[in-house]
Amino acid sequence: MDGSRLIATLRQTLDAHPARMLCVAYSGGADSTALLHTLAQLPQARERGLRALHVDHGLHEDSARWSERCKRFCEALDVPIEIVRVQVEHERGEGLEAAARRARYAAFAQNLRPGEWLALAHHREDQIETVLLKLLRGAGPHGLAGMRGQRSIGPGTLWRPFLNVPRAELREYVAAQGLGFIEDPSNDDIRLSRNFLRAEILPRLHAHWPHATQSILHAADLCRETADHLDALADTALQSLIREDHTLDAGGWSALPDALRALVLERWLHAAGLPAPTRAQLAELRRQVTEAREDHLPLVAWPGAEVHVWRGALHARAPSSEPHGAWESEWRGEALQLPCGGTLALEDSTGKPIPFDPPLQVRFRRGGERIKPAGDAHTRELRDLLQRAGIPPWQRARIPLILRDDELLAVADLWWSAKGRALFEGIGARPRWRRPD
Secondary structure, eight states: OOOHHHHHHHHHHHHHSOSOOEEEEOOSSHHHHHHHHHHHTOHHHHTTTOEEEEEEOOOSTTHHHHHHHHHHHHHHHTOOEEEEEOOOOOOSSOOHHHHHHHHHHHHHHHHOOTTOEEEOOOOHHHHHHHHHHHHHTTOOHHHHTOOOSEEEETTEEEEOTTTTSOHHHHHHHHHHHTOOOOOOGGGGOTTSHHHHIIIIIHHHHHHHOTTHHHHHHHHHHHHHHHHHHHHHHHHHHHHHHBOTTSOEEHHHHHTSOHHHHHHHHHHHHHHTTOOOOOHHHHHHHHHHHHHSOTTOOOEEEETTEEEEEETTEEEEEOOOOOOOTTOEEEESSSOEEOTTSOEEEEEOTTSOBOOOSSOEEEEOOOSOOEEOBTTOSSOEEHHHHHHHTTOOHHHHTTOOEEEETTEEEEETTTEEBHHHHHHHHHHTOEEEEEOOO
16 A cells, blocks of 8 residues: 555645654664654654654563664665664553553653654554553543553653554555564563453454444543543642642542542642642542641652642652751851751851851751740740741751751741851851752
8 A cells, every 4th residue: 555544644634733853762673663764754843853852661682683774774765774682671551561661661762852752653552552542440531541643752742643554554555665673572472461452352342243343432532522521620629729839729629529629639730740649548648638637747748749638738759868966067167968858058148158267066956955046035946936937847847957066947938046147147148948849
């Protein structure tokens, strides 16, 4: 076949989205070979700086040879190619398939240029397999919607132009054009979930239900419509619940319908660069919000994130180690790296660090500290100052204290004594604490 239908599919989208740089995720397999070859025939693609990106997972002894073959194919098409080698780590309890996919998409995101489109060769059968695998994993509407034709990835956009194209049509194109491609033996390993579904389950499914393909794709479309509607509702709900300090109203979040609660939390966490919880962790967080006593400080944690419930709000942060109570350091005004994250520096009005001698001491709370803030008639317990200032309890142990001869001169850049103020004014600088959060 001459590929006119494939080329028309690509041309239509490119004409509708002008001035986008274009990159092809090129594995060397039949499908991505068809995609790259058809795009190379289009002036619209060439004008966008068409290039290829090949990810070498290093999982097969021939992977280096495959990379070289991809390079030669691109040279024959006069298409630049970048080969990225990744290390596949699968120690998170996930399978090799999932780990390889995670590494591959991380490489895509890291190597895309701002605004660039990344074309992937996923086709109709890939979409069907994805929907069924999501169903078997208990996914909701977002998972059952399958792969989207376009979505953001890193600084660019992921584009799947062949999602409605049958696999057979791509294979026919490759054969008609006499194009060589790589046969990855792992595609025949039915121990891998997708391969088992493709080789063992789908043929039987189609034999019994001849219209299974259309029915599955129709269901995916319906789920996508539902997911898009839920996304819009979740965006509206998040805007109404988020506070100026980027915390989330706990009671309002807990009162959301079940269909929105997880979506709102996920959006809020992702905006902070944090991962979402499992359903069990989500349920525990809601239980803590609704059942915990006022004098408790609920905390729900999972790998990469922890959420505190305090003063009617959810506070999220990345886990960090607690500061060691015995830690202490001399400090001459330089930017001091604190062991629990963040820095402390003595800076003038322009932000320039100001050194001084003799050195002061910096440490964290050990209990019982007191200070008489400059201008205050009374000596205050540090514990009371922190509470009245509304500083969350989990942050209090990380606030650096500045001392000279065991006398507390300043609490980071929050309070200082009269003696501390005189010292800093004499130097012409003030403490500046850059928080780890």
